[in-house]
Amino acid sequence: MSFAQRSIVQGPLTVAPPSFDGHGWLVAINMAWMTAGFLLFTMLAIYLARKMWQRRHCERLIDPIGVWRAIGLLLGAAGSMRFGAEALVIWGWNPMDPQTSALIITVKRFVDPLAATLGMAAIGLYFLAERGMSEQLRKRPHPIHFWRSKDRLRQPALLVISTIIAAICVVSLR
Numbered sequence: 001m002s003f004a005q006r007s008i009v010q011g012p013l014t015v016a017p018p019s020f021d022g023h024g025w026l027v028a029i030n031m032a033w034m035t036a037g038f039l040l041f042t043m044l045a046i047y048l049a050r051k052m053w054q055r056r057h058c059e060r061l062i063d064p065i066g067v068w069r070a071i072g073l074l075l076g077a078a079g080s081m082r083f084g085a086e087a088l089v090i091w092g093w094n095p096m097d098p099q100t101s102a103l104i105i106t107v108k109r110f111v112d113p114l115a116a117t118l119g120m121a122a123i124g125l126y127f128l129a130e131r132g133m134s135e136q137l138r139k140r141p142h143p144i145h146f147w148r149s150k151d152r153l154r155q156p157a158l159l160v161i162s163t164i165i166a167a168i169c170v171v172s173l174r
Contacts, residue, residue: 005101008102012095015093016093016174017089028168031166031171032164032167033163034083034086034090035091035166036163038080040159044076045073048073052066064136067125067129067132068133071125078117082119085107085112089108092104
């Protein structure tokens with residue numbers, strides 16, 4: 001029996017990891033935001049990976065657009081892994097099945113450093129590219145009209161609302 005499994009067996013039979021200290025509302029908030037974060041960061045990573053693959057013949061990583069997308073991809077992958085691992089712990093918590101719960105917790109501990117590495121790689125790439133990117137962006141002003149793209153936020157917003165509702169239902173019915 002692993003240390004994690006033993007601590008679950010010896011711990012209280014709670015509906016969520018004991019670190020939530022019995023606060024159901026806190027479980028619901030974390031479940032909702034970790035799940036939404038996982039889904040949104042995964043969507044970002046997949047979107048950018050597809051864009052980079054589709055445009056691989058005309059956009060290079062050293063081009064400003066390539067650097068920008070690479071930073072976004074690294075952050076998307078890091079966030080997906082980190083939020084996903086945490087969501088899995090909350091969704092998969094079951095003190096009646098300590099073996100599975102312990103496995104999930106252990107997997108999370110392996111995923112966290114990988115996610116941190118990707119996040120730090122994004123920061124490193126940002127700092128390496130900052131001088132060149134700043135020069136490129138100063139050449140000619142390109143105003144960005146954010147609100148023209150507001151329709152693109154509809155699906156992610158619905159996704160967040162759905163995860164909040166799902167989390168509240170799950171926590172209420174556990």
